[in-house]
Amino acid sequence: MQIFPCPFCGPRDETEFLFAAEAGKTRPEPAPDVSDAVWADYLYGNDAPKGTAREVWVHLTCGEFFVMTRDTTTREVKSCAALPGKAS
Amino acid sequence: MQRYSAFSLLREGLSGHRGWRPAWTKAKPKSAYDAVIVGGGGHGLATAYYLAENHGLTRVAVLERGWIGGGNTGRNTTAVRSNYFYPESVALYDLSLRLYEGLSKELNYNVMLSQRGMLIAAHTPAQMEICARIANAMQINGVDGRLMSADEAQRRIPLLNQTEGARFKCLGGVWQGRAGVARHDAVAWGYARAASALGVDIIENCTVKDLTIEAGQITGVETNLGPIRTNRVGLAAAGATPGLAAMAGVRLPIHTYALQAFVSEPVKPILDTVLLYLGTGTYVSQSDKGELVFGGGLDRVPTHGQKGNLPAQETVISGLLEMFPAFAQLKLLRQWAGVVDVVPDSSPVIGPVGPAGLFVNCGWGTGGFKAIPAGGWLLSHLMATGEHHEISRPFDLDRFEHGRLIDEAAGSGIAH
Numbered sequence: 078m079q080i081f082p083c084p085f086c087g088p089r090d091e092t093e094f095l096f097a098a099e100a101g102k103t104r105p106e107p108a109p110d111v112s113d114a115v116w117a118d119y120l121y122g123n124d125a126p127k128g129t130a131r132e133v134w135v136h137l138t139c140g141e142f143f144v145m146t147r148d149t150t151t152r153e154v155k156s157c158a159a160l161p162g163k164a165s
Numbered sequence: 166m167q168r169y170s171a172f173s174l175l176r177e178g179l180s181g182h183r184g185w186r187p188a189w190t191k192a193k194p195k196s197a198y199d200a201v202i203v204g205g206g207g208h209g210l211a212t213a214y215y216l217a218e219n220h221g222l223t224r225v226a227v228l229e230r231g232w233i234g235g236g237n238t239g240r241n242t243t244a245v246r247s248n249y250f251y252p253e254s255v256a257l258y259d260l261s262l263r264l265y266e267g268l269s270k271e272l273n274y275n276v277m278l279s280q281r282g283m284l285i286a287a288h289t290p291a292q293m294e295i296c297a298r299i300a301n302a303m304q305i306n307g308v309d310g311r312l313m314s315a316d317e318a319q320r321r322i323p324l325l326n327q328t329e330g331a332r333f334k335c336l337g338g339v340w341q342g343r344a345g346v347a348r349h350d351a352v353a354w355g356y357a358r359a360a361s362a363l364g365v366d367i368i369e370n371c372t373v374k375d376l377t378i379e380a381g382q383i384t385g386v387e388t389n390l391g392p393i394r395t396n397r398v399g400l401a402a403a404g405a406t407p408g409l410a411a412m413a414g415v416r417l418p419i420h421t422y423a424l425q426a427f428v429s430e431p432v433k434p435i436l437d438t439v440l441l442y443l444g445t446g447t448y449v450s451q452s453d454k455g456e457l458v459f460g461g462g463l464d465r466v467p468t469h470g471q472k473g474n475l476p477a478q479e480t481v482i483s484g485l486l487e488m489f490p491a492f493a494q495l496k497l498l499r500q501w502a503g504v505v506d507v508v509p510d511s512s513p514v515i516g517p518v519g520p521a522g523l524f525v526n527c528g529w530g531t532g533g534f535k536a537i538p539a540g541g542w543l544l545s546h547l548m549a550t551g552e553h554h555e556i557s558r559p560f561d562l563d564r565f566e567h568g569r570l571i572d573e574a575a576g577s578g579i580a581h
Contacts, residue, residue, distance in 0.1 A: 078474075078475050078476065079466075079474060091466065091474070091476060092476045095465065096420075096465060096466065096467055113566040113567070114566055116566075117565040117566040118416055120565070121418035121509060121565045122416035122417070122418060123407065123416065123417065123418065123419055123420055124407065124411065124416065125404075125407035125408075125417075125419050125420055125421045125467070125469075125506075126407075126408075127408055127469040128469075130467070132467065149421070149467055149468050149469045149470070150468070150469050150470045151470065152466070152468065152470060
């Protein structure tokens with residue numbers, strides 16, 4: 078059983094977490110200028126990197142989304158951090 | 166090619182088995198080919214075979230970074246079936262099943278296809294309604310499928326836990342009689358042997374390091390064994406496809422996950438069909454050696470490592486024991502994982518991508534083995550003609566731009 082870190086709750090069992098998306102995507106704007114190809118890539122395109130990956134995960138028990146940096150081959154967790162932006 | 170027959174087996178048996186020759190030639194790369202296929206699993210080898218057999222293209226190389234059939238082709242649970250929901254999917258998977266039905270004869274290689282039937286079992290009235298919907302869809306799409314009652318399921322699978330208080334008491338399900346299992350190694354080896362006999366070069370331990378692109382056209386590949394010139398490249402590399410496509414600046418709608426499989430110690434015949442339980446997500450069949458071969462859903466952690474995690478193991482094994490309490494006595498012999506390429510709509514991506522001359526056959530996720538003959542048939546058609554076969558057209562990458570997803574996970578409710 079692997080332990081993942083939640084920036085809010087600390088180390089927890091991997092079964093409490095769910096992968097959400099690759100980190101770093103920016104919504105293309107303004108909408109009228111966005112081609113179908115660019116929009117499809119935003120919705121569906123992934124890098125699926127081998128090695129270091131920055132990913133958005135959610136800790137299901139506290140409901141917080143955060144960024145986790147992992148190695149996708151060794152499964153080593155390198156860091157985790159709350160999503161940037163102001164808390165509301 | 167040395168043809169295999171009852172007579173050749175008898176002759177070799179009487180002469181001490183000294184006359185068998187290697188089934189295929191281990192080739193060194195030439196400087197140029199008419200077509201290069203990256204990935205020496207079932208899909209890549211089938212593509213090479215059909216390029217030569219259907220399209221007369223024999224200056225073809227298959228580049229495999231490890232050994233042929235050592236990836237997902239040798240890591241699956243060997244089920245073949247076409248019990249899907251959408252017409253596009255049924256056309257695709259039933260083409261594959263029909264090709265499987267003739268494959269041993271076509272390749273002169275026994276792929277040990279055993280059409281022992283498959284039951285998708287339900288344990289709630291709502292699931293039975295879904296099963297009826299799938300059975301109806303299959304019949305409308307011209308494939309053998311029917312609803313099976315709880316009594317018949319119990320007769321076919323007597324060890325199923327049907328006691329009072331069983332957590333997943335079987336109410337019946339969808340039955341496809343033509344579904345079954347085939348020996349996965351034999352599928353890779355049979356295609357390799359037949360392709361090699363037609364002149365295809367199968368090159369193992371050959372890693373593609375880069376794709377060469379000039380003025381929007383593929384002109385070759387860089388490998389650890391040197392450069393190879395070609396103007397047609399087909400990618401059939403499952404979980405490695407995103408990294409290869411990235412060399413041409415192409416992003417695919419793929420996440421890579423580990424999918425695990427398990428075999429138990431061998432026991433006498435106790436299960437003569439393939440069973441998938443909707444309630445537990447676990448599927449199981451018994452191999453010719455007597456081992457129970459089983460698996461379930463994905464590990465939920467994106468990975469490129471061919472190893473599985475413990476939570477998924479616990480889910481799969483506990484699901485198996487809910488269905489068959491008697492199996493708790495068995496010991497596990499082996500457990501392993503493959504890296505599968507999962508797409509949001511659980512349907513493959515087949516078509517041209519990026520620069521001219523580059524084609525992909527990927528996104529099969531957890532269901533690639535059953536699709537090997539069709540994947541090879543359709544990718545070879547694309548590479549030879551530059552045009553889609555009518556069956557592969559709906560599976561082009563452009564469906565993500567047009568919003569015409571073929572969502573089999575939602576449609577058939579089958580684990581992929």
